[in-house]
Amino acid sequence: MANETPVQATQGSEVQDTVAIGPEQESLQAWRKRCNIDTDAQIRLVKLSHMRYQHPDLDEITVFLQDFGMEVAKKTDDQIWYRGYGTDPYAYYAKKGPKEFLGGSFLVESYQDLEKATQLPTAGGITELTDAPGGGHMVTLTDPDGFPINLIYGQTPAPPGKFPAKLAYNYENDKPRVRKFLRFNPGPAAVHKLGHYGVCTTKFDSLVDFYTRTFNIVPSDFLYIDDADPTTPNGKKNVALFAHIDRGSTHVDHHSFFMSSNPTSHVHHCSFEIHDFDTQKLGHQWLANKGYKAVWGVGRHILGSQIFDYWWDTTGNMIEHYADGDLVNEETPVGYGPAGDESLAVWGPEVPSWFLQ
Numbered sequence: 001m002a003n004e005t006p007v008q009a010t011q012g013s014e015v016q017d018t019v020a021i022g023p024e025q026e027s028l029q030a031w032r033k034r035c036n037i038d039t040d041a042q043i044r045l046v047k048l049s050h051m052r053y054q055h056p057d058l059d060e061i062t063v064f065l066q067d068f069g070m071e072v073a074k075k076t077d078d079q080i081w082y083r084g085y086g087t088d089p090y091a092y093y094a095k096k097g098p099k100e101f102l103g104g105s106f107l108v109e110s111y112q113d114l115e116k117a118t119q120l121p122t123a124g125g126i127t128e129l130t131d132a133p134g135g136g137h138m139v140t141l142t143d144p145d146g147f148p149i150n151l152i153y154g155q156t157p158a159p160p161g162k163f164p165a166k167l168a169y170n171y172e173n174d175k176p177r178v179r180k181f182l183r184f185n186p187g188p189a190a191v192h193k194l195g196h197y198g199v200c201t202t203k204f205d206s207l208v209d210f211y212t213r214t215f216n217i218v219p220s221d222f223l224y225i226d227d228a229d230p231t232t233p234n235g236k237k238n239v240a241l242f243a244h245i246d247r248g249s250t251h252v253d254h255h256s257f258f259m260s261s262n263p264t265s266h267v268h269h270c271s272f273e274i275h276d277f278d279t280q281k282l283g284h285q286w287l288a289n290k291g292y293k294a295v296w297g298v299g300r301h302i303l304g305s306q307i308f309d310y311w312w313d314t315t316g317n318m319i320e321h322y323a324d325g326d327l328v329n330e331e332t333p334v335g336y337g338p339a340g341d342e343s344l345a346v347w348g349p350e351v352p353s354w355f356l357q
Contacts, residue, residue, distance in 0.1 A: 017328065021221075021335035028218055028246070031334045035212065042216050043116050044109040045245045048194055048256045049152055051270045052093045052102035055315045061094055064314045067290050069191040069274060069283060069321070073133045073158075081133050084191035084272065085161030089134030091194045091272065099315050101267040103140065103148030104197045104257070106215075106245075111153050114139045120214070134158060144206040145265050147199055164190065164275040182278075189274045189283020189321050195306075197270040198258030200356065207259055208241055216246045220254050220328055221303050223339035239339050240356075242303050244328055251327040254304040260356050268356070269310060269318035273325070277307055280323050284309045296355060297321075299348015303335075308348070 018025075032039070055061040058080055062072065070082040073090045078097075081090035095102065108114060114126050114137060123141035129152070136155035142148055168177040201207050211217045220242045227237035242255040260268065274280060284298050295318055297309030306322035313319050337343055341351045 017326075017332045021333055022337065024336035025333040026336075027333055028330055031219065037213060039216065041213075043113045043151065043214060045151075045215050045217065046107040046109055046247075047245065047252075048196065049088055049105045049107050049155070050091050050093055050194055051104055051197060052095070052148070052150060053315070053317060054095045054097040054100035054102055056096070056098055057314070058094055058096050060314045064292065065092060065094075067188050067287060067292070068311070068313075068319065069188040069272070074131075076131065079131065083133070083158065083161075084193055085163060086193040087157040087160050088193055089155060089158045090132070091191060093132070099317075101148070101317075103150050104270070105138075105150035105152055107155060108151050108153050111137070114151060114153050117141060117151050129155075144210050145199070145201045145203045147201075147265075147267070163192075164279065167276070167278070184278060184282055186282060186286060188286050189279045191272040191274060191321075193273050195253055195271045195273045195322055195325065196256045196258060198260070198268040200260050200262035200264065200266055200268050202262065202265050204239065204241075204259060204261035208238070211243065211257065211259075217243050217257060218246045219334045220244050220332070221335040221337065223337055223343055225339050236336075238336075246330060248330050251329050254306075254326040254328050262357065264357075267317070269320050271306075271308075271320035271322050274321050274323050276323055280307055280309060280321055283321060287311060296352055297348060299345045302343060302346050303337075308345075 058078070062080060065082050066072070070084060070092060073081040073083040078095060080094045082092040082094070083090045117123050117139045118125060120141050123139055126137050126139055129136050129138055134155040134157070136152050139151045140148055167182065168180070170177050212219070222238045223240035224236040224238050227235055229237070239261040241259050243257045244252050244254060245256050258268070274283065280298055288294060293312045295310035295312060298307065300307050304326050306325040308320055308322050310318055310320045344351050
């Protein structure tokens, strides 16, 4: 018997942020006032710059990162800097030693921001990056769960590399690509820049408070679970945060930082922007053919909308490619939604049960 209720065919649409976020939202200004955020006291971040990790085998991780889409910018006996084709002098720093997460790294607005950072109880002093491409000065501190954070000022941007071509796509009633055939070469999905990183934490509320008060980091989306504790507002407990760097009216990535409440504390993943969907699929195929272990993907996220694929590197860290991410600014409301697998992807393989463990 034929289905009497027609099934609507799948289709995509571009939905304004205020509508796409849904009914559970509040303005950034209202959130900041409710939380009593003093923006004058904050250390002012400009952008996420690079990741820092320690690896026991630099030769092995170098082969992987080159297959992942990065190039060696500089190398010494015990340190390697890797770059993409953007203007960051490097997007990833590796130091020889036992496996260890050495933190995400942010550019700050001024040298005075570095001086302000040294006043924090877990901060070290200001050090000059004499060996690193682009130079600059850096302060390293730790958050309330012990995760390192690196702040940099005075770094000289690098000349950009060659950007991939923007391909024309032929749609059913709009076909601009005439007598031009698409052809692709196999190879790594070249990295443009670092986009975001994330941690799992046993101190979720403390980390939310620390990052949003200490820095100009603001929420894009909170995910919550139902909580029977009578002291929990509205019976909803926030357990995950997607956060971006507030640059006022300037558009920035939907999230530069992610955190999730977890029984154990550990870095979850870091994520690097690549060119487009074809690049993503070809890069995924390249890594698979090299025998690397995939984690999840290819798929498309809901929060941030990125096309994603996650991998294990050769040291056992999770690393992601992404393309086509959302942009936000101070007019984008803070969203609230239920946590669960259904909040992670609109399409793609089934999410591994341990993905956020």
